[in-house]
Amino acid sequence: MNADIIPARTPAEISLARTFDAFKAGLPGNMDVTKWREASFKAFKVSGLPHRRIEAWHYTDLRALMRDALPLASFPGAATIDALRAEFAAARVPRQRIVLVDGFFVPELSDGLPEGLKVRSLASALTEGRPDLIALLSSHDLAARDPIVSLNAALMQDGVVIEVAPSTVIAEPINLVHATASPTPAAHFSRSALILGAGASLRLAESRHIANRAQPVGAGQANACLIVSLGDGAKLAHTAMATGTAPAGVRLESVMVRIGARAKFDSFALVAGIGLVRRQMFVRFEGAESEALLSGVSLLGGREHADTTLLVEHVAPGCVSRETFKYILDEEATGVFQGKIHVAPGAQKTDGKMLCKAMLLSDMAAMNNKPELEIFADDVACGHGATCGGLDIDQLFYLQTRGLPFAQAEALLLEAFAGELVDGIGHEGLIKAYRREVSAWLSARHGPTAAPSRGLIA
Amino acid sequence: MPAVQETVDRVKAIGVSEYKYGFFSDIESEKAPKGLNEDTVRFISAKKDEPAWLTEWRLGAYRRWLTMREPRWARVDFPKIDYQDLYYYSAPKTAAGPKSLDEVDPELLKVYAKLGIPLREQEALAGIGPDRRIAVDAVFDSVSVVTTFREELARAGVIFCPVSEAVHSHPDLVQKYLGSVVPTTDNFYATLNSAVFSDGSFVYVPPGVRCPMELSTYFRINEQNTGQFERTLIIADKGSYVSYLEGCTAPKRDENQLHAAVVELIALDDAEIKYSTVQNWYPGDADGRGGIYNFVTKRGDCRGANSKISWTQVETGSAITWKYPSCILRGDNSRGEFYSIAISNGRQQVDSGTKMIHLGKNTTSRVISKGISAGRSQNTYRGQISAHRKATGARNFTNCDSLLIGNSCGAHTVPYIESKTPSAQFEHEATTSKISEDQLFYCMQRGISGEEATALIVNGFVRDVLQQLPMEFAVEAQKLIAISLEGSVG
Numbered sequence: 015m016n017a018d019i020i021p022a023r024t025p026a027e028i029s030l031a032r033t034f035d036a037f038k039a040g041l042p043g044n045m046d047v048t049k050w051r052e053a054s055f056k057a058f059k060v061s062g063l064p065h066r067r068i069e070a071w072h073y074t075d076l077r078a079l080m081r082d083a084l085p086l087a088s089f090p091g092a093a094t095i096d097a098l099r100a101e102f103a104a105a106r107v108p109r110q111r112i113v114l115v116d117g118f119f120v121p122e123l124s125d126g127l128p129e130g131l132k133v134r135s136l137a138s139a140l141t142e143g144r145p146d147l148i149a150l151l152s153s154h155d156l157a158a159r160d161p162i163v164s165l166n167a168a169l170m171q172d173g174v175v176i177e178v179a180p181s182t183v184i185a186e187p188i189n190l191v192h193a194t195a196s197p198t199p200a201a202h203f204s205r206s207a208l209i210l211g212a213g214a215s216l217r218l219a220e221s222r223h224i225a226n227r228a229q230p231v232g233a234g235q236a237n238a239c240l241i242v243s244l245g246d247g248a249k250l251a252h253t254a255m256a257t258g259t260a261p262a263g264v265r266l267e268s269v270m271v272r273i274g275a276r277a278k279f280d281s282f283a284l285v286a287g288i289g290l291v292r293r294q295m296f297v298r299f300e301g302a303e304s305e306a307l308l309s310g311v312s313l314l315g316g317r318e319h320a321d322t323t324l325l326v327e328h329v330a331p332g333c334v335s336r337e338t339f340k341y342i343l344d345e346e347a348t349g350v351f352q353g354k355i356h357v358a359p360g361a362q363k364t365d366g367k368m369l370c371k372a373m374l375l376s377d378m379a380a381m382n383n384k385p386e387l388e389i390f391a392d393d394v395a396c397g398h399g400a401t402c403g404g405l406d407i408d409q410l411f412y413l414q415t416r417g418l419p420f421a422q423a424e425a426l427l428l429e430a431f432a433g434e435l436v437d438g439i440g441h442e443g444l445i446k447a448y449r450r451e452v453s454a455w456l457s458a459r460h461g462p463t464a465a466p467s468r469g470l471i472a
Numbered sequence: 473m474p475a476v477q478e479t480v481d482r483v484k485a486i487g488v489s490e491y492k493y494g495f496f497s498d499i500e501s502e503k504a505p506k507g508l509n510e511d512t513v514r515f516i517s518a519k520k521d522e523p524a525w526l527t528e529w530r531l532g533a534y535r536r537w538l539t540m541r542e543p544r545w546a547r548v549d550f551p552k553i554d555y556q557d558l559y560y561y562s563a564p565k566t567a568a569g570p571k572s573l574d575e576v577d578p579e580l581l582k583v584y585a586k587l588g589i590p591l592r593e594q595e596a597l598a599g600i601g602p603d604r605r606i607a608v609d610a611v612f613d614s615v616s617v618v619t620t621f622r623e624e625l626a627r628a629g630v631i632f633c634p635v636s637e638a639v640h641s642h643p644d645l646v647q648k649y650l651g652s653v654v655p656t657t658d659n660f661y662a663t664l665n666s667a668v669f670s671d672g673s674f675v676y677v678p679p680g681v682r683c684p685m686e687l688s689t690y691f692r693i694n695e696q697n698t699g700q701f702e703r704t705l706i707i708a709d710k711g712s713y714v715s716y717l718e719g720c721t722a723p724k725r726d727e728n729q730l731h732a733a734v735v736e737l738i739a740l741d742d743a744e745i746k747y748s749t750v751q752n753w754y755p756g757d758a759d760g761r762g763g764i765y766n767f768v769t770k771r772g773d774c775r776g777a778n779s780k781i782s783w784t785q786v787e788t789g790s791a792i793t794w795k796y797p798s799c800i801l802r803g804d805n806s807r808g809e810f811y812s813i814a815i816s817n818g819r820q821q822v823d824s825g826t827k828m829i830h831l832g833k834n835t836t837s838r839v840i841s842k843g844i845s846a847g848r849s850q851n852t853y854r855g856q857i858s859a860h861r862k863a864t865g866a867r868n869f870t871n872c873d874s875l876l877i878g879n880s881c882g883a884h885t886v887p888y889i890e891s892k893t894p895s896a897q898f899e900h901e902a903t904t905s906k907i908s909e910d911q912l913f914y915c916m917q918r919g920i921s922g923e924e925a926t927a928l929i930v931n932g933f934v935r936d937v938l939q940q941l942p943m944e945f946a947v948e949a950q951k952l953i954a955i956s957l958e959g960s961v962g
Contacts, residue, residue: 069545160819177871321844359879374894379862383889388903400887 117202130182180211289466314347494724533666672702741776760819763791774806798827816849
């Protein structure tokens with residue numbers, strides 16, 4: 015019942031401590047950064063890997079789920095980079111891209127970046143140590159005391175810092191490609207930042223690429239932070255594809271967002287195919303009359319575990335937030351949704367609505383849902399809804415009476431269920447890409463023959 | 473905005489001040505020595521002349537309690553309680569087992585007259601009429617002083633008596649069911665209660681019996697520096713029905729007093745228990761001085777098929793409320809309900825809600841919670857709905873609405889929804905808002921004052937829950953709500 019029980023160290027924790035001791039001297043950054051790393055690791059050491067007695071991690075017991083910590087990834091060699099270049103050309107990875115390989119920024123692979131965009135590696139930013147940039151990169155106040163964010167700060171190897179000059183408007187998406195190339199399973203710790211000046215507008219599309227030489231993967235561990243700062247009147251549309259084929263993979267992702275006045279932040283994420291995913295978003299409205307639309311779809315099968323945790327802090331008045339998340343859970347998968355809308359004293363006229371819908375397809379699947387409201391201002395309209403259940407038999411029956419085989423009827427309903435959010439992305443090319451992913455996942459469920467997996471009405 | 477005349481009048485009509493039950497009665501009492509140790513536990517057990525198994529049960533709980541720590545997960549904040557600075561047993565001297573009402577200390581009777589609790593059966597009859605009779609068990613500090621209508625209830629086979637008496641008269645029932653819903657190891661406060669519980673009500677309704685009248689317990693804390701640790705055990709045997717009401721008040725004091733009760737309900741096949749609470753402990757003054765710490769564990773076990781347990785609570789008092797009346801839906805087709813109005817004003821802190829644990833097939837539950845926070849109070853709904861893998865066909869509907877009055881208070885919602893079966897259907901919705909300006913304007917435009925309009929809108933807001941209360945309680949609760957919000961519209 016008490017959160018301050020200090021459990022015995024797990025092999026993963028011991029191995030992380032060893033890694034930190036062995037690598038800290040070689041990690042990038044000036045003196046201040048070194049101090050920051052030390053303090054962060056100390057904070058992590060106190061709490062250890064988060065476990066179920068820590069309220070924010072109640073449903074994702076990382077101590078139990080993460081048995082071991084993998085060795086740190088190293089900077090990709092020239093051969094790897096050349097191979098990736100060829101693969102990108104063959105796979106038609108779009109231009110206007112920024113590429114991180116195993117968490118390291120590789121300028122040689124990045125391509126076609128437009129005017130008004132300043133891109134540099136995290137390592138160089140840390141070494142230079144511009145105080146305002148370091149303050150933004152640390153963003154202590156946003157993810158206060160989250161052990162995974164602390165661990166990231168201690169061990170961050172690289173990442174990318176993107177600065178967009180005020181009033182720059184870029185219509186086509188900037189692609190942030192996370193490539194996995196390490197031939198042996200490795201852990202990467204990356205931290206990236208996206209800073210939009212006042213009135214700037216950008217679309218950031220995050221995607222994944224698994225290098226041929228990295229096969230078979232399936233066990234990588236990634237701890238990635240993305241820090242976003244939106245100036246007054248800035249607009250960011252963000253999509254993230256957290257997909258893969260890594261049943262033993264671990265992906266811990268923390269997105270920290272500060273929103274200025276009259277700005278707009280729109281974010282969508284698709285999670286599928288990774289053994290353990292925790293996506294946490296810390297969003298703070300610092301200026302009045304801004305808007306944030308957060309949404310996501312998680313498609314889970316096998317023994318996958320996916321957790322979306324949100325903290326949306328309405329500090330400034332008159333802001334609007336919408337959080338809409340959907341889960342489809344098959345086989346022995348576990349879905350977790352925790353969303354908290356916090357309205358600070360004085361954040362009057364806040365309008366916050368949160369919704370999570372989960373669809374359970376198997377007797378062994380489980381969903382844990384914790385939508386929270388924390389409200390200290392009276393003139394607000396806040397609400398949340400949460401549902402979980404199975405597919406509607408009547409709807410299935412209706413489609414079957416019209417001649418659709420069971421599997422197809424089921425897929426159609428599920429596609430409609432998830433597709434609603436995909437369609438909200440607002441960019442045709444991206445909608446198509448995400449729809450393809452969803453369809454692929456759905457058709458893979460029943461295998462190529464599309465035989466009904468269970469005889470509900472079949 | 474100063475309180476308008478009507479409200480002032482209404483408050484006057486009900487009592488001398490906002491908290492009308494804040495008087496203290498000078499009644500000589502017998503106490504256990506201050507502090508808590510094994511001797512205190514033995515002292516209480518000896519006072520009640522308890523069998524050895526119960527003394528051991530208490531001591532086991534006490535030893536377990538020593539190893540536990542106060543839960544800190546709730547959104548409440550209070551200075552550390554010194555458990556050695558409390559009296560764990562206090563009884564009015566003359567109350568030791570009066571045979572009839574005539575033997576009861578007249579001072580005590582005066583207290584209950586002042587509280588408006590009818591203890592004389594003929595008065596009860598004259599007052600309300602034969603259709604609305606209520607049997608009352610009056611608990612004063614640590615002991616039950618009188619239980620009315622016992623003979624009539626006995627004719628129907630219903631056992632309604634203080635739990636300390638049931639230990640002697642129905643030891644088999646007590647031993648079988650005591651601690652079977654809330655085990656002695658359950659949580660810090662429940663374990664403490666198991667060690668030092670003094671009195672409370674015991675109800676057993678035999679198979680097929682519909683209890684002929686409402687049963688009620690009235691709890692009163694009077695003595696200074698005492699904690700009240702009552703224990704209620706209600707068993708509804710197959711096919712029976714019982715409706716039970718609980719009310720509570722305490723004197724106004726500058727110090728905080730602890731109330732750590734345990735309530736266990738057991739419903740066997742086809743049985744139904746309806747449990748209603750109007751909790752009006754002293755909430756402390758406007759600056760947060762004094763008031764009761766209400767740390768209560770209430771749990772119902774729908775053990776049989778088709779059984780039903782319904783909790784209704786109106787929480788207006790207490791400085792701190794920490795209370796989660798729950799239902800374990802074990803029997804197939806069993807049903808749990810929770811209706812709650814929690815009002816906080818001044819510096820009150822409420823962290824309350826429910827747990828619906830779906831274990832059986834086709835179990836259903838419904839949760840309606842209305843939280844109203846005003847002044848500088850904090851009001852949290854914390855609830856858990858869970859479905860076990862075997863709970864196929866489980867259904868839950870949860871609705872929690874919060875209303876904020878004023879900009880210095882807080883309203884929070886923390887639901888935990890856990891489903892392990894695709895055939896369970898859970899729906900949860902929550903909203904937080906303030907009283908709509910339009911609604912207020914509409915009322916005021918028709919000549920209704922601001923404060924009255926607020927009360928009207930609030931009553932509309934909580935109507936779903938009020939409807940679940942037995943009639944007399946509903947009227948009382950409605951008045952309470954108006955008083956609790958006194959001065960909050962400004």
